[in-house]
Amino acid sequence: MKFTKLVLAMGLAAGIAACSQQPAAPQLPKGVTLVTVHSQLKDGVSVPYKKYQLDNGLTIIVHEDHSDPLVHVDVTYHVGSAREELGKSGFAHFFEHMMFQGSENVGDEEHFRIVTEAGGTLNGTTNSDRTNYFQTVPSNQLEKMLWLEADRMGFLLDAVTEEKFEVQRETVKNERGQRVDNRPYGRLGERVAQALYPVGHPYSWPVIGYMDDLNRANVNDVKAFFLRWYGPNNATLTIGGAVKPQDVLPLVQQYFGSIPRGPEVTAAPKQPVSLDSSRYISMEDNVHLPLIYMSFPTVYLRHEDEAALDVLAQILGGGKNSILYKNLVKTQIAVQANVNHPCAELACTFNLLALPHPASGKNLADMEALLRDSLAEFEQRGVSDDDLYKVKAQMEANTIYGLQSVAGKVGQLAINQILTGNPDNLQNDLNRVNKVTKDDVLRVYNTYLKNKGSVVMSVVPRGKLDLIANTDNFTPQELDFGGPSTTSADDLQVRRAVDTFDRSVEPQAGVNPAVTVPAYWQSSLDNGIKVLGAASDETPTTAMLLKLKSGLYYESPDKTGLSSMLTAMLNEDTKNFSGEDIALELEKLGSYISISASDEHIQLYVLSLSKNLQQTIAILLEKMLQPAFNEDDFQRLKQQRLQGIQQSEKNAGYLASNAFRKLMYGDSILGQPGGGTLASITNLSLDDVKAYYHSHFKPAGGQLIVVSDLAKAELQQAIAPLNQFSGKAPVINVQVPADTSRGSVIYLVHKDDSPQSEIRIGKRSLTEDITGEYFKTGLANFTIGGNFNSRINLNLREDKGYTYGARTGFSADSFTGVFVASAAVRADATAASVKEFIDELSLFSAQGVTEPELTFMRRALNQRDALKYETPNAKLGFLAQILQYDLTPGFVDQRNAIIANISQEEINLLAKQHFDPKDMVIVVVGDSAVLRPELEALGYPVEDLTL
Structure with missing residues (x-):
């Protein structure tokens, strides 16, 4: 399970779509009311659904998608860490764990076992505003999933024992250790929140909570939290996939209908904040590089200025055409610099981050000055047509890409319902961004950033406090919540369901749905690339994976990292265009090209709207065939790689994996990390990369897998230009060393x-x-x-x-x-x-x-x-096996x-x-x-x- 602090990056729009209607209700099970029927939009992006409500307040959303024989079930509760109290942080996330520990009719650890045995996947997540639980299973397993979810909604508390409470408290501590305390910069978010929000603000504590709060709590505290927030009237059940409402609703009514309402829940007030002046805070950490983080408070989710602030964030720090990339990364002043504008239900923040390059000699005070200079530069530069165009194009493409799985569609419906009351806000979101003007972006800059207070956080290596941006001028208030909680079982107001059937009987699954291997066709290009294609018509998209015979195993130990450095250089300037020009064109198309190296292959991944595939492949060929191999680009990437390796060496998991690999294979190429070592990367030259490109970056023996909604003939015509790529790489000669490892050491x-x-x-x-x-x-x-x-x-x-x-x-x-x-x-x-x-x-x-x-x-x-085989990417992975073997x-x-x-x-x-x-x-x-x-x-x- 995982927790997140951010709501979906895409905004969520209010208001019911124009095509929603309230028809005469068909015959429905007793206790079920039809609320809305929402059809597919004729023009625009949408997810059709039907929305119902039970008498106990549970909202049900059903989305039919019969393209694959599976179903996705999501239960989202409108409760996250923002519904907690001072001194009782972490309860929402803690209950995410407890909800998997068995309920009155489902034994300990049985939830995972039952879903796994059904051939499904499951998880749960918590953020500041909601908690969700979800399963994807073959469609014949739907009733069993509803039985499971209903049992933990209505029949959980008697199964929450002191022993389970203690074990899961330890598990949460381990999660915090792994994700926060033992991770470089892991405590940055909670420290910034302490300084940004006043004491008692719902976002002033971390989602995972403070361990002191969980240590003070007893089992009755978390039971009381459950009773307050986990009633059906504060939940949405969303079911999508190969289902029909007339089959689903009787089951929902049977399993959920008798669960009593919980206490009434009212919308939390919006609570954006502002700062009169900047607050400086700092922290020593077990890190290699110092980091500066500036956080400006802005608006709240669905505020009229949210979309314009999102655009501003992209202009300042989103990709190679951003101001921070130009000023800090391209110039090698910073190893990394970016900007984002995460929005949650009650408040949003505008964040700038930078890690100075050691060779630049800059401390964090210098970096703060450069960040503020970049803000001033934006004020003078203004907003270009391309700034707006690329953000809008990316928004459209990302929205469509997010609908490639039933889980993606159900997730959108669920979160939109919880936060806005309108499950399908996709086109509203696109419209909202499309309406942003240049003046809007400048206005929000002046309103929320120019001369405004922010939290400025410095994280520095231990013993390097001289690098901080400024002397700390803010100390969080220390609060004393006393000793262990005295909440008793007598304080609980337990609600119990009354049923006319035996819930202890696990439902039996129906007949397994017929599952067929995706139909595919095979061909080859004239240059020796084998092609395998398959159709996927759920979204108007094309996904491609080109695998070339190269990678770590083709390198020598003293030049480890050569393949990965080559792939990094292929993402830079070409002979005809700058890396920034190419990035801008891809952004305007809403396309993605990713080039990476593995042990045996260099892999080129392409994701495009099918209408833009021809232009995207042209850009791919430009990257592949016309690299400029500029020395400045190489030196910048080389220094970034060296700093990244040193930073990774602060990560225990990275050290463990490298140690294990070294023990297995010694100093051979198989014992080396794919990204290289400090010694091998230092040893690389641009001439090494050029020579490797000319000898090893060749198509013969390559494999191309394509999944698209385009017809075979049209797709073959689109990929034909790849024949411009020619040549044959040397045959791999891997020498696997003798195993000299010693067991039981x-x-x-x-x-x-x-x-x-x-x-x-x-x-x-x-x-x-x-x-x-x-x-x-x-x-x-x-x-x-x-x-x-x-x-x-x-x-x-x-x-x-x-x-x-x-x-x-x-x-x-x-x-x-x-x-x-x-x-x-x-x-x-x-x-x-x-x-x-x-x-x-x-x-x-x-x-x-x-x-x-x-x-x-x-x-x-x-x-x-x-x-x-559901999504294009899943099909790519499956079909790649067919070609490879x-x-x-x-x-x-x-x-x-x-x-x-x-x-x-x-x-x-x-x-x-x-x-x-x-x-x-x-x-x-x-x-x-x-x-x-x-x-x-x-x-x-x-x-x-x-x-």
Whole structure:
């Protein structure tokens, strides 16, 4: 589960769309009222739906989408951290966790198990204004999902025990450790909020809460919070996919209709703030680079000035044509600089961020002056036609891209209903941005930024307070909320439903929906690129993935990072256009081109509105065939990469992964990080990049996967210009070194100031196959660490509270592979976590799976196909396998047959062969002085490892 502070980046518009109507109500189940029927707009972007309401106040939205045999169920409650009280922060996010811990008729950990077994995915998120829970499952599983969601809405509290409360409190602490306290700059947001908002403002505390508040709370406090906010009258149930209202509504009424209303909920007042003068605050952190962050208070969600402020943010700091990029990044004064305008229901902020480049010699006071100079420059520069055009084009494209999945459509309907009362605001949003004028943008600049107070936050490396922007002039008020809470069960006003059926009976799923592999066609270009195309007509878009035979494995260890530096250079100037010119044209088309490197490929990803595909491919070819390879661009990117590597070395997860790779493959190319090392990047020259481009950036043997709403003939004509690309790269010659790793040894990597430790336990393993032993070991892994209800995750997270999540898995290519178990754990539970990992792996290796576990695996994996082919990107990933391994569609049936028929004996033999921890190295990243004695007590040799 995750929490976010921001509402969807796209604004949400008020008012009912013009085509909404209130027809005569058809025959509906008792207690269900039709509110609105909203049809597809003839002109514009929209999501059709029907909206209903139960007598208890629950809002139901149904969206029909029969393109895939799946359904997405979302329950959104209009409660987030903004509904909490001083001294009781974090309750909304805490209840996001508790809602997955079982309810009166659903056993402990059963929610995850049931959805996983149904072949579905699930999660929940919390932000300042809402909490949502969602599942995507095959359509025959709908009733079961409604049963689950209704049970935790109406029958949760009796299942919230003291023991569950304590375990989840530890889990939240681990989440905070992983996402906030042990992450560089992780506390920036909460420190800024403390300074920006007055004491008691709903946004003045973090969504995840303060641990002191959760430590003071008892189980009755969170129960009281649930009773106040989680009634059906404060919730929206949105169902989208292969469903019909006449089938859905009787089920909704059955499972939700008897749940009593909660206390009435009124809209929270809008609470934008203003500052008379700037507030300076600072913090030392375990970071490599200092950071300055300026936050100006502005308006609130749906305010008439919100759209113009969004446009202003793009002009100042959005992409290569922004003022900050030109002034700070292009000139190598800053490694990074950007601007955003996140808006929440009650208040918004306008934020500028910059990290100075060490070589520039600038401190944060200098950076603040440069940021303010850039604001003044905008005032003189004004707004261009292109500024407005590109923002409006991107808005249109992003809106359409967001509708490629049923989850995306349902998510939009749900959040719009909760925050505006109108589920489909998409065209209203576009209209709102399209109405922004140049004068509007200048006006909001003068109103909210010019000569206005802001919070100016300095984050500096430890011992570097001399770098801060200014002396702190603001200290947050210290509040004393006393000792442990005294809230008792007698203080709770529990509501109970009365039913005429037995809720303890889990609904049975209907017949599995028929799932077919997407139809596709194959061809090839004259230059040796194999092409595989498939149709996807839900949105007028085209997605392309071009894979060229290049990447890390084609490099030498002393030049590691060459492929990734080349792909970065291909995003810069060409011989005919500047990088800024190209970026502007892509923005005006609403298109995206991403070029990246992996172990075996350079990958070029394209996403375009189909109407703009021809122009987008022309830009792609310009990038591919006409790179300018300017020395200034290279030096800037090289310095950015070096700073990025040094910053990554402050991240425990990065250190753990690099350490594990080094132990597996030594100094060979397979043991190197794809982005390079400080030594290898320092060693690179522009001539190296040019030489690599001319020898290795070639089409022969490449693979192009295209998913589009265009007809085959039209699509083939659109991609024909790629034949201008010619040549053949050298054949790869990967030398996999002998395995010299030593099992049952703990390698300790020191990272100071570590509230958490990172653990990696693993060994070399199989190369990748599609239907062979590698595939089958993945089936075995499902039980031990391949899903939420796996043995290891339930042990370390749910039973012990040591971690936010633990997992195991195999990864491989055609040359080599590894098995790895991993987790970020509480520092004081490091040795205990290592022991639990080893014990679980040993037991699994010795005894294998049980019959119930085998049945669970079969059901879960055999029903996932409905989710595999839904979106263009999902189709790209699936079809890429077919090209890479020269497969026929029958491989899907072969895999399903293996899942259905693999025996317990075969799984257990695989467990014995591949999961014995005696063969595995153990990597621990944390405070070595503290951890060494604890780890030595486990009885393993402990060796320091320096990267």
